[in-house]
Amino acid sequence: AQSVTQPDIHITVSEGASLELRCNYSYGATPYLFWYVQSPGQGLQLLLKYFSGDTLVQGIKGFEAEFKRSQSSFNLRKPSVHWSDAAEYFCAVGADNQGGKLIFGQGTELSVKP
């Protein structure tokens, strides 16, 4: 079955520290991979996406993610976290042969300590 796992429900980091949010997927076809961010009461904003090519993907707000096929992972990283990064982060997979629908992980809530 297709699934996305985000092992960390809640992470707290200090402002200025580095961040890595984990994502593992199970998908039969070659997936498209996404990271979205959601602030309280808001919709989802796309941070970055991987379709093909270079496995290190750059996104907005200084985020990057690395696709590792052998580990079925697509971890999100940021070298220096800002207080405004506090939000919920969702990893998702999709494929054109599935009508483009996305399957989401349960999310990781990020808190930032001053």
Added chain:
Amino acid sequence: DTGVSQDPRHKITKRGQNVTFRCDPISEHNRLYWYRQTLGQGPEFLTYFQNEAQLEKSRLLSDRFSAERPKGSFSTLEIQRTEQGDSAMYLCASSLGDRGPRQFFGPGTRLTVL
């Protein structure tokens, strides 16, 4: 603002009442998706349209739920005889089907069933 709008943003209703939500996608997007997000979870796929055709419905979409996209533009999601378990955020997203499954999300409609 992604260009996808949803109305209303909040809806409080009593159990047993019917509710209808509207989604206006980005104008040139031919695909439109509905997702449901409950507290502490990632969005779950409900259904999607390509133009006016509803191509897939999730098992989550019971017979109390109906969605339409009559002219291939805006879409409505109706819930009949609401139950407390229907309380959730209902998210709409749109995409260009030939550009891969990158979706733009609206701000969502938060439904509370008393």
